[in-house]
Amino acid sequence: MIVEQNVPLQPYNSFGIVARAQHLVRIRDEADVAALLADARWHDTPKFVLGGGSNIVLTGDVKPLVLKVEIMGRRLIEDGPRATVVEVGAGEIWHDMVRWTLDQGWPGLENMGLIPGTVGGAPVQNIGAYGVELQDRFDSLDAIDLQTGETFTLDAAQCGFGYRDSVFKHAPGGPKDLGLAGRALITRVRLRLPKPWKPELGYxxxxxxxxxxxxxxxxxxxxxxxxxxxxxNKLPDWRVLGNAGSFFKNPTVTAEQCADIIARDPKIVHYPMDDGSIKLAAGWLIDACGWKGKSVGNAGVYERQALVLVNRGGRTHPATGGEVMTLAKAIQTSVYERFGILLEPEPVVI
Structure with missing residues (x-):
């Protein structure tokens, strides 16, 4: 185990924001975590788990010890009549893993192709696209408690999945609050691909x-x-134009709230949900407020999709985290003043 000092984090966040980690450890297997926690210098140090960096906004240098997850590996663990189950290391690139399952003849993840980030970050965000969410294909995961060093396994119910949400995004807050933010490091994820395969084509x-x-x-x-x-076609390649994907969650409202908005803005894009609520397209709300193509410093709203905030300065003159968050807060204010809806950011702000 080697603790690196003063490590540039620009290569490790998809926004391309300049920041540094005061200390960083590369986690390539469970033994690295055990060694770290056994070292008295680092056992009680605050820690930040970093995967693909595709869902974070860095607003300054990172003082907690950065644990860069690089655990690799892919394997088939079950191929039964009702499902195929695969186990994947948390450091694997999500898109590469999806393509691998298809190459093996194991369909089920195809709607989530090209989502940036690592496999270990997927349960944290409960990623999803085009009618399929991670929770729809999730079996279980292994993780390590960063306080005790104990390894534990969680199933879908224990992960508390919601819309772009899970227990890994919430801090512990009491005896009934099982939030694991800052406490757990995911090492491996198992995905259950149901049989017979059925295409999801509802979008x-x-x-x-x-x-x-x-x-x-x-x-x-x-x-x-x-x-x-x-x-x-819709989203910029983060390697060319830095971004963190969809910056805001699509808000949900009651049918009555939606009817009120439609009375004022008949063209609003909305989707009825199974529970009777209505999901609104956050990108449409932002566009309706005139933000598409606008900028604050080197942070801007993407011209093709208002839901995406981008780094217009590239790698040489990148946007700062402060510029990104100033832009995000201005958008939130505009949307709230016009529609009475407070947009919730998807990325983790550090």
Missing amino acids: LDLERKMAETGVAEPDARQIFDWVCAIRQ
């Missing part, structure tokens, strides 16, 4: 692809290719 963009191509019954690989093409 408008996928319906358009079916109409354009004339393919009425696409296989998993075709859906994967469509999803990748759609995302590449």
